[in-house]
Amino acid sequence: MSSDGSVSADSDKTNINGSDGFIEVENVIIRFAGDSGDGMQVTGAMFSDNSAFVGHDISTLPDFPAEIRAPAGTLPGVSSFQLNFSSLDIHTPGDQPDVLVALNPAALKVNLRDLKPGGTLILNKDGFKKMDLKKAGYLEDPREDGSLAGYQVYDLPITSVCLAAVENTDLTKRQAELTKNMFTLGIICWLFDRPLDLFEKRIKQVFTGKKESLAAPNILALNAGYNFADTIEAFVSRYSVGKVDLPPGEYRRITGNEATALGFVAAAHVCGRPLFYASYPITPASDILHELSKLRHFGIKTAQAEDEISAVGMAIGAAYGGALGLTGTSGPGVALKAEAIGLAVMAELPLVIANVQRGGPSTGLPTKTEQADLLQAIYGRNGECPVIVVAPATPGECFDMAVEAFKLAVTYMTPVFFLSDGYLANGSEPWLIPDLHKLDKLEVKAPTGENGYIQPYSRDPQTQARPWIVPGVAGLEHQIGGLEKENITGKVSYDSENHELMCKLRVSKVEGAVNSIPDLEMHGDEEGDLLVLGWGGTMGAIRHAVDNARAKGYSVSSAHLRYLNPFPGNTEAVLRNFKQVLVPELNLGQLRMILRAKYLVDIEGLNKLQGQPFKTAEIEDKLYEMLEQKVRKVAS
Amino acid sequence: MSEVAEYTRKDFASEQEVRWCPGCGDYSILAQVQRVMPEICIETNQKKEDIVFISGIGCSSRFPYYMDNFGFHTIHGRAPTIASGLKLSRPNLQVWVVTGDGDALSIGGNHLIHALRRNVDLKILLFNNQIYGLTKGQYSPTSKVGKKTKSSPLGTLERPLNPVHLAIASEATFIARAIATEGTQMRDVLLQAAKHKGSAIIEIFQNCNVFNDGTFDAFAAKKNQLENTVYLQHGEPVTFGKDNEKGICIRTDHGALEPYVVNVADVDKSSILVHDEQSPNAALAYLLAQMDVPEFPVPLGVFRKINRPSYDELLEKQVKTAIEERGPGDLNKYMRSAETWTVS
Structure with a gap:
C-alpha cells in the first residue's frame, strides 16, 4: 500500500x-x-x-x-x-x-x-x-x-x-x-x-x-x-x-414483493377460492401487480384499476362474489381506499389490503422505507372501524403472512391489512421453498339455500363471522350495504341500541381473532432486564443487536410482533416480564403508543425516519444506554 | 341451455318498505324494472339469483333494497368499481348498476368513464334528476346553468354535463335514454340493455318533485311528449309529432353537421335522417344527443349499440388461453422456477 x-x-x-x-x-x-x-x-x-x-x-x-x-x-x-x-x-x-x-x-x-x-x-x-x-x-x-x-x-x-x-x-x-x-x-x-x-x-x-x-x-x-x-x-x-449451515431443503433467493405475490397465490390454494387482484401502480408495491399479472394460467385475474379507490372497489366486488379479493398499494393509496375499507368492514366481507409502506406523509419518499402507516392501518377510517393487521418480519416471511392474511380474512369475514415495507419488498434473502401440499387447507364454507333462508348477519358461534353468502345461490337473495345493519337480519337499521351493539360486535369479532393467532415467541430469556419488542422489517437488526448484547452478558431478550391487531394473547405477560421495554420503529412511536395505552406499561422508543432501515449498532447503542442507566439508577 | 324459470313481477319485489318521497320518479323506474325482469330472465336465459343490483349513494341508490335480488348498496360514486370486480370474477352473473347524476357524474365520474371504456358487461341505470335530492337540494353536474339551489342561491355558474356525450366519449357500446314515467319505452330500452353484451348505460330523466319539480316538463310531461321528444329506432327515419309529421334533417354549416326540423310533407322523404345505432362513427349519436328543447325534440331510445368484446369476456379468454398454452399453474413448480440450490 x-x-x-x-x-x-x-x-x-x-x-x-x-x-x-x-x-x-x-x-x-x-x-x-x-x-x-x-x-x-x-x-x-x-x-x-x-x-x-x-x-x-x-x-x-x-x-x-x-x-x-x-x-x-x-x-x-x-x-x-x-x-x-x-x-x-x-x-x-x-x-x-x-x-x-x-x-x-x-x-x-x-x-x-x-x-x-x-x-x-x-x-x-x-x-x-x-x-x-x-x-x-x-x-x-x-x-x-x-x-x-x-x-x-x-x-x-x-x-x-x-x-x-x-x-x-x-x-x-x-x-x-x-x-x-x-x-x-x-x-x-x-x-x-x-x-x-x-x-x-x-x-x-x-x-x-x-x-x-x-x-x-x-x-x-x-x-x-x-x-x-x-x-x-x-x-x-x-x-x-464459508458456507452457512441452513436447514436442509431446496432454496432460492427471494425478495419481499416476490414472496408476497407467491403467498397470495398460495392463499388461493389454501382457501380453495380464486384470487382476484386489483391495483393501481405505485412504488414500491407495483411489483406485486407485475408478478400476479403473469399468472393467468393459475386462474388468477388481475386488473389495473383507474385509481386506488377503484382498485379496492373491484377487490370488494370480487370478495362479494366469493373470490379472494385483494388490493395492493402504499400509504398514499391506503389513504384513498379508506372509505371503501370501511364499507368492507360494514358489509363484513373478506378483503386483504397489502400496504408496502414508504416514507410519508403525502408523496414523501417513494423509494425509501418507513413504518409510519401502522396507525393508519389500525385506525385510519371514519367510525369505529376495526380490521385485523398482520406484518411480515423478513422478505421470505411475506409469503407466510400473505397466506395468514387471507386465512384470517375468510375465517372472520373482515378486511385484513398486510403491512410490508420498502425494505422488505425490495430486500432479499435465501428462502427455503415451502411445499404447497404441506400447507394446512382452510375449509371455507359456501352456504346454500337447501335448508331454507339463512340470515345474512347471523353469526358463527366460534368466530362471530357472518356467512359468506354469494350471488347465484337461489333462495338466499338479500341486500347489504354501507348503512348500519340490523343484527342478524342485516336489514338497514337506524336503531340507536342496535348501532352500539353492532359496533361492539364488529370490534369483538376482530379481537376474537386472537384465538387464531400464535403467541409471541421469545428470542432469549422469558424474563430479564430489557425486552426489545419490534414489528415488521426491523427484526433482523433487533435480533443482531440483542445477540451482540447477550454475548456481552447483558440480560436482554427480544420478541417480534407479526400480528398488530389484535396482539397475540401473551403480549401483556411478555411486557410485564421485563424491567424495561424498548420498541424500535421506523416512525415516531406508533406501536409504542398503542402498547402503552392498552397495557399501561412504560415503554421507551427508538425512532428513526431517514428512509433507511435500522443499523444494528443504532439499536445496540440504545440497549446499552438503557441498561447502563438502569445500573446507575440502582447505584444511586 | 339451462331451464329458465318463469317469474312474475312480484318475484322481484322485496319486502322492504319503499322510502322515496311520495310522487318521486324513482317509483316508476322501480315498477318498470320489476315488470320487465321476467322477460329479461327469459331473453337472457338468466335466473333471478344470478342478477345483481349494485348502487352507490343517493336517492337512486336505495334501489337495490327494493329488488328481491342480490343487492349491494355501496359507497358514493364507487358502484361501477364494485360491480366491475364482481363481474370480472363472476362473469356469469348479470350485473346492474343503479346510480344518479351526482353519484355517477360528479364523485364517481372517473369510475364511470373507465367502466364504459373497458366495456365491462354492466347495465348502468343513471337516474338523472339534475339535483342532489338526498342531501336536500344542491345543484348537480347536470343542473342547468343559472339554476338556483340551496348551494347556488344566485344561480349556478357551471355548465352541465351531457351524460350521453360523456358515454360516447368514453366509448360505451350501448347508450340509451328514457323518461321515468314512460313505461313502454323504458321497458324496451331496459330489455335491449340487458341483451347487449358489454357496458350499457341508460340515462333516465327522473323528476324530483321535492327539490327540482317539473325540470323535464317541457318534453317529459305527457302532454308535451309527442311534440317534444323523438323515439329513436334503428333503421327508421327520425320523425316525431302527433302524426309523425315532423322530421330531422342534417345539413352542413361551415363544415359542421347541423340538425334541423322539417315538415315531412315538405321534403323528399329520403332527405330525412335515418337512425343508425350501429354506426361505427359516433358523430351521429353525438349530434342527436345535442338536440334539446325548445328548438328540437329530445331524443329518447337507443343512441348507440355497437359490438365489441367485453372486458370480462376478454379476461376470461386470457385465462383460458394461458391455461391451454402453459397448462394449469403448478405453484410448487413455479416457486422453483427461479435459480434454486439444495442444502443437504
Whole structure:
C-alpha cells in the first residue's frame, strides 16, 4: 500500500501482494454504487443470487432514487445495492460495507461515510474526470486530498479497459459503456473467487429475443473484468467466505414483493377460492401487480384499476362474489381506499389490503422505507372501524403472512391489512421453498339455500363471522350495504341500541381473532432486564443487536410482533416480564403508543425516519444506554 | 341451455318498505324494472339469483333494497368499481348498476368513464334528476346553468354535463335514454340493455318533485311528449309529432353537421335522417344527443349499440388461453422456477 493509502493499478510504486492465498472471513458486506443508469441493481442482484447459490446466507438492501434517471453524475442520481453474505445465519444487510464499489464521484460522495474504516474501495478511474467531480460537488479530487486515507483504495481504469475488451463487437459506444457493470462484476467475482459460468448463464437468460446480440459482449466484459483483476496483481488479498449451515431443503433467493405475490397465490390454494387482484401502480408495491399479472394460467385475474379507490372497489366486488379479493398499494393509496375499507368492514366481507409502506406523509419518499402507516392501518377510517393487521418480519416471511392474511380474512369475514415495507419488498434473502401440499387447507364454507333462508348477519358461534353468502345461490337473495345493519337480519337499521351493539360486535369479532393467532415467541430469556419488542422489517437488526448484547452478558431478550391487531394473547405477560421495554420503529412511536395505552406499561422508543432501515449498532447503542442507566439508577 | 324459470313481477319485489318521497320518479323506474325482469330472465336465459343490483349513494341508490335480488348498496360514486370486480370474477352473473347524476357524474365520474371504456358487461341505470335530492337540494353536474339551489342561491355558474356525450366519449357500446314515467319505452330500452353484451348505460330523466319539480316538463310531461321528444329506432327515419309529421334533417354549416326540423310533407322523404345505432362513427349519436328543447325534440331510445368484446369476456379468454398454452399453474413448480440450490 502506498503512503497515501491508495493502491493504483497502473502504478509501480505500490506494494503488491500477488499471492493466491485467500483470507477466510465470516461475512462480507459489499455495496455497488453508481449512477442510476449504470446497472448497479442488476449487478447487485446477480451477485446476490450467486452468493446464495454457492451456499452463503444473504441479506440485501437496494437503494435507488425516485426519479427514473436523475441527471447523470449528480448526487440524487446515485443508485446502490448492498449485499451481506455470510457463513453465519444473518438477519440484516449489514451496517457498514467492507467493500464499496463507486463508479463515479457522486457514488463515492454519497456512500463513503458508510464504508468501514480500512475498508476496500474500488473506484472507476475513468469516471473521475474534472466534470464528474464538479457534478458531484467535489472542489478537490478526493483521491488526492487525503480524504481516502484509511481505506484500501483501488483506482482502476474500468471504463477504458472494458471498452477495449468489447471493441470488436457490434455494440454502439453507448451500449459498450453499459457493459462496464459486468466488467465490475468480473472484478468482484475474482476478488471473492466465484466461477463465472453461472453468471454467464444468467446473462444469456437476461438477453433473449431482440436483445440476444447483447449477451456475448456482456459475457466478454464479465470475463475481461475477471482477467483484469487476475493480471494486474493490484489487490492485496482475496477473500473466502464459508458456507452457512441452513436447514436442509431446496432454496432460492427471494425478495419481499416476490414472496408476497407467491403467498397470495398460495392463499388461493389454501382457501380453495380464486384470487382476484386489483391495483393501481405505485412504488414500491407495483411489483406485486407485475408478478400476479403473469399468472393467468393459475386462474388468477388481475386488473389495473383507474385509481386506488377503484382498485379496492373491484377487490370488494370480487370478495362479494366469493373470490379472494385483494388490493395492493402504499400509504398514499391506503389513504384513498379508506372509505371503501370501511364499507368492507360494514358489509363484513373478506378483503386483504397489502400496504408496502414508504416514507410519508403525502408523496414523501417513494423509494425509501418507513413504518409510519401502522396507525393508519389500525385506525385510519371514519367510525369505529376495526380490521385485523398482520406484518411480515423478513422478505421470505411475506409469503407466510400473505397466506395468514387471507386465512384470517375468510375465517372472520373482515378486511385484513398486510403491512410490508420498502425494505422488505425490495430486500432479499435465501428462502427455503415451502411445499404447497404441506400447507394446512382452510375449509371455507359456501352456504346454500337447501335448508331454507339463512340470515345474512347471523353469526358463527366460534368466530362471530357472518356467512359468506354469494350471488347465484337461489333462495338466499338479500341486500347489504354501507348503512348500519340490523343484527342478524342485516336489514338497514337506524336503531340507536342496535348501532352500539353492532359496533361492539364488529370490534369483538376482530379481537376474537386472537384465538387464531400464535403467541409471541421469545428470542432469549422469558424474563430479564430489557425486552426489545419490534414489528415488521426491523427484526433482523433487533435480533443482531440483542445477540451482540447477550454475548456481552447483558440480560436482554427480544420478541417480534407479526400480528398488530389484535396482539397475540401473551403480549401483556411478555411486557410485564421485563424491567424495561424498548420498541424500535421506523416512525415516531406508533406501536409504542398503542402498547402503552392498552397495557399501561412504560415503554421507551427508538425512532428513526431517514428512509433507511435500522443499523444494528443504532439499536445496540440504545440497549446499552438503557441498561447502563438502569445500573446507575440502582447505584444511586 | 339451462331451464329458465318463469317469474312474475312480484318475484322481484322485496319486502322492504319503499322510502322515496311520495310522487318521486324513482317509483316508476322501480315498477318498470320489476315488470320487465321476467322477460329479461327469459331473453337472457338468466335466473333471478344470478342478477345483481349494485348502487352507490343517493336517492337512486336505495334501489337495490327494493329488488328481491342480490343487492349491494355501496359507497358514493364507487358502484361501477364494485360491480366491475364482481363481474370480472363472476362473469356469469348479470350485473346492474343503479346510480344518479351526482353519484355517477360528479364523485364517481372517473369510475364511470373507465367502466364504459373497458366495456365491462354492466347495465348502468343513471337516474338523472339534475339535483342532489338526498342531501336536500344542491345543484348537480347536470343542473342547468343559472339554476338556483340551496348551494347556488344566485344561480349556478357551471355548465352541465351531457351524460350521453360523456358515454360516447368514453366509448360505451350501448347508450340509451328514457323518461321515468314512460313505461313502454323504458321497458324496451331496459330489455335491449340487458341483451347487449358489454357496458350499457341508460340515462333516465327522473323528476324530483321535492327539490327540482317539473325540470323535464317541457318534453317529459305527457302532454308535451309527442311534440317534444323523438323515439329513436334503428333503421327508421327520425320523425316525431302527433302524426309523425315532423322530421330531422342534417345539413352542413361551415363544415359542421347541423340538425334541423322539417315538415315531412315538405321534403323528399329520403332527405330525412335515418337512425343508425350501429354506426361505427359516433358523430351521429353525438349530434342527436345535442338536440334539446325548445328548438328540437329530445331524443329518447337507443343512441348507440355497437359490438365489441367485453372486458370480462376478454379476461376470461386470457385465462383460458394461458391455461391451454402453459397448462394449469403448478405453484410448487413455479416457486422453483427461479435459480434454486439444495442444502443437504
